[in-house]
Amino acid sequence: MAARTVTVGSSSGLHARPASLVAAAAAEAAEPVLIARVGEEGVDASSILMLMSLGIGAGEEVELTSDDEAGLDKVAELVAADLDAS
Amino acid sequence: MTAPVSPRVLAGVGVGRRAVVGPVVQVREPVEVPEDTVVVRDGVPVPEEELADTVLAAFRTVSADLSARAARSSGSLAEVLGATAQIAADPALAARAKRELAGGKPPVAAVRSAVGAFIDMFTAAGGLMAERVTDLASVRDRVVAVVAGQPAPGVPDLHEPSVVVARDLAPADTAALDLRYVLAIVTELGGPTGHTAIIAGQLGLPCLVQVTGATSLEDGTRVLVDARHSTLEVSPDDAAVEAVAKRTEAERALEEDTAPGATKDGDPIDLLVNIGTAADAERAAAADDARTVAGSGLFRTEVLFLDAQTAPPVAAQQKEYTAALAAFGGRKVVVRTLDAGADKPLAFATLPGEENPALGVRGYRIGRIHPQLMVDQLTALAAAAEATGTQPWVMAPMIATPAEAAEFAADARAAGLAKVGVMVEVPAAALRAKEILEQVDFVSIGTNDLAQYAMATDRLKGDLADLLDRWQPAVLDLVAATARAGTELGKPVGVCGESAADPLMALVLKGLGITSLSMSLGAVPAVRFALRHHTLEQCQAMAAAALAATGPTQARDAVVALLDPTTRDLLA
Numbered sequence: 168m169a170a171r172t173v174t175v176g177s178s179s180g181l182h183a184r185p186a187s188l189v190a191a192a193a194a195e196a197a198e199p200v201l202i203a204r205v206g207e208e209g210v211d212a213s214s215i216l217m218l219m220s221l222g223i224g225a226g227e228e229v230e231l232t233s234d235d236e237a238g239l240d241k242v243a244e245l246v247a248a249d250l251d252a253s
Numbered sequence: 254m255t256a257p258v259s260p261r262v263l264a265g266v267g268v269g270r271r272a273v274v275g276p277v278v279q280v281r282e283p284v285e286v287p288e289d290t291v292v293v294r295d296g297v298p299v300p301e302e303e304l305a306d307t308v309l310a311a312f313r314t315v316s317a318d319l320s321a322r323a324a325r326s327s328g329s330l331a332e333v334l335g336a337t338a339q340i341a342a343d344p345a346l347a348a349r350a351k352r353e354l355a356g357g358k359p360p361v362a363a364v365r366s367a368v369g370a371f372i373d374m375f376t377a378a379g380g381l382m383a384e385r386v387t388d389l390a391s392v393r394d395r396v397v398a399v400v401a402g403q404p405a406p407g408v409p410d411l412h413e414p415s416v417v418v419a420r421d422l423a424p425a426d427t428a429a430l431d432l433r434y435v436l437a438i439v440t441e442l443g444g445p446t447g448h449t450a451i452i453a454g455q456l457g458l459p460c461l462v463q464v465t466g467a468t469s470l471e472d473g474t475r476v477l478v479d480a481r482h483s484t485l486e487v488s489p490d491d492a493a494v495e496a497v498a499k500r501t502e503a504e505r506a507l508e509e510d511t512a513p514g515a516t517k518d519g520d521p522i523d524l525l526v527n528i529g530t531a532a533d534a535e536r537a538a539a540a541d542d543a544r545t546v547a548g549s550g551l552f553r554t555e556v557l558f559l560d561a562q563t564a565p566p567v568a569a570q571q572k573e574y575t576a577a578l579a580a581f582g583g584r585k586v587v588v589r590t591l592d593a594g595a596d597k598p599l600a601f602a603t604l605p606g607e608e609n610p611a612l613g614v615r616g617y618r619i620g621r622i623h624p625q626l627m628v629d630q631l632t633a634l635a636a637a638a639e640a641t642g643t644q645p646w647v648m649a650p651m652i653a654t655p656a657e658a659a660e661f662a663a664d665a666r667a668a669g670l671a672k673v674g675v676m677v678e679v680p681a682a683a684l685r686a687k688e689i690l691e692q693v694d695f696v697s698i699g700t701n702d703l704a705q706y707a708m709a710t711d712r713l714k715g716d717l718a719d720l721l722d723r724w725q726p727a728v729l730d731l732v733a734a735t736a737r738a739g740t741e742l743g744k745p746v747g748v749c750g751e752s753a754a755d756p757l758m759a760l761v762l763k764g765l766g767i768t769s770l771s772m773s774l775g776a777v778p779a780v781r782f783a784l785r786h787h788t789l790e791q792c793q794a795m796a797a798a799a800l801a802a803t804g805p806t807q808a809r810d811a812v813v814a815l816l817d818p819t820t821r822d823l824l825a
């Protein structure tokens with residue numbers, strides 16, 4: 168199981184459009200991608216509802232894990248990007 | 254054959270002025286589906302071991318349907334539909350519904366309970382998450398409809414220009430309307446200053462609220478919606494349809510006049526537009542036809558705050574204010590400081606659980622618990638003034654006493670703002686308008702709230718709409734008292750409520766001594782036309798006649814009687 172620790176880059180945190188894009192990317196991965204606050208239990212990142220229910224804000228660190236390393240990197244990249252800016 | 258017994262003309266309360274003819278499209282209410290509905294496919298009940306697949310297929314169907322609609326739409330509508338489609342496809346919802354089924358719940362109950370768990374969680378979280386609750390509820394109702402084999406609730410796809418009819422339109426329903434095909438909006442509930450009416454006004458759509466029986470019209474029935482006369486005519490005859498066409502043509506002709514707002518004899522009055530965002534400002538400032546305006550008489554800053562969980566930082570506010578001031582390029586912009594509370598709750602500034610929020614901590618009173626909000630806003634406005642070289646006119650809402658006005662004026666001036674005013678929307682402020690105007694540079698009358706408080710009638714209570722009539726003489730008295738104080742002290746008194754958008758009322762307001770009228774962009778041409786065809790003396794005679802009337806109908810009729818005969822067709 169591969170893991171990445173990433174700082175949330177979107178200014179609104181993982182809500183609305185950023186959450187939508189991250190969930191869509193996680194759904195594309197070949198294996199489930201889990202997302203969690205560092206040290207907490209992970210939830211399915213392809214669920215926009217679970218993702219939003221974490222209430223993760225801008226600048227918070229999150230831990231991503233998956234057996235699909237390429238898919239994991241794609242999700243990590245989106246979490247780190249400022250998706251509100253575009 | 255006997256004539257149909259159903260009445261051909263339904264009465265309502267009109268918003269706007271235009272008349273249109275088109276086919277009815279009903280917005281479907283969520284169907285009442287019992288929790289234990291037996292799920293039937295191809296005429297036979299679905300066996301228990303296939304129920305989970307059937308329910309999951311319903312989630313997929315709803316998601317695919319919403320995605321397809323999103324693909325056919327554009328802009329914010331496409332975004333709303335796409336986001337809802339993604340929620341319908343959410344694996345957590347499917348997993349939860351499956352678990353509920355396995356636990357023995359019948360299919361409809363399982364769907365409701367699965368989605369309901371998230372609705373409860375998101376409602377409790379508030380802020381940005383609470384905004385998704387409408388989407389979740391829409392997914393729930395759609396999936397339940399598919400499971401039970403019922404037609405989908407909500408706004409149907411529009412394929413031709415149509416009259417949209419609903420019991421009531423939720424904000425989300427309004428957002429989901431494909432505006433290219435909306436001719437008019439008709440609702441059974443709602444009030445003339447409620448959400449639907451205001452949105453329709455901003456979009457320039459004719460709207461009727463409080464139309465009993467509207468939801469029993471068949472889809473496709475041709476109707477004539479006349480906002481000015483507050484009527485809906487079923488299957489109108491050729492003569493009526495032709496009259497509407499003629500009226501529309503005459504209204505178009507109005508739109509060629511772009512002269513500055515003034516009476517026939519050249520007495521000026523500023524025609525301004527109400528805005529909520531910098532984007533609104535850009536749209537209004539760019540208008541180069543009869544909608545051309547002298548600036549904005551009401552910049553409702555709370556729109557900036559509505560989506561926020563915490564107060565927006567000074568820098569973000571400054572950016573938006575600067576953009577709005579810049580859009581008008583030195584024209585007058587009247588900025589209203591945060592007006593939260595009552596029907597405009599904000600996550601971070603509203604006291605929860607007030608028994609009577611319209612009479613509670615709202616508007617300027619928010620400063621009693623959150624003083625920093627006002628400090629930040631005044632700082633951001635002063636910075637925007639500095640950046641653009643344009644001094645905004647800044648006013649506080651819900652001022653009740655001269656002391657409050659003095660306190661706000663001192664704070665605003667200390668922040669570096671030069672033009673300071675307050676809203677007059679509490680009857681106490683109208684009665685003491687002179688003492689209040691002595692403290693500030695200008696006032697602006699919010700006629701919607703002024704009527705609500707003067708008539709002790711909730712603005713959101715549709716069935717009391719007659720009491721909220723803008724022609725109620727008691728409300729006119731309060732407006733007149735405020736205008737008189739302004740004339741006496743030589744200070745501007747504007748009107749920025751719905752009254753300003755009514756061309757007949759505009760004549761009365763001019764006659765009372767009001768110096769500016771702020772309205773939605775679409776209302777400007779008719780108001781400009783009305784003023785341009787009457788002298789100041791005529792306006793004053795109309796004002797006197799309206800004040801002398803015994804009731805709202807009599808007041809309006811008295812003004813109609815004094816109209817220049819050539820304008821009667823368009824204005825009466």
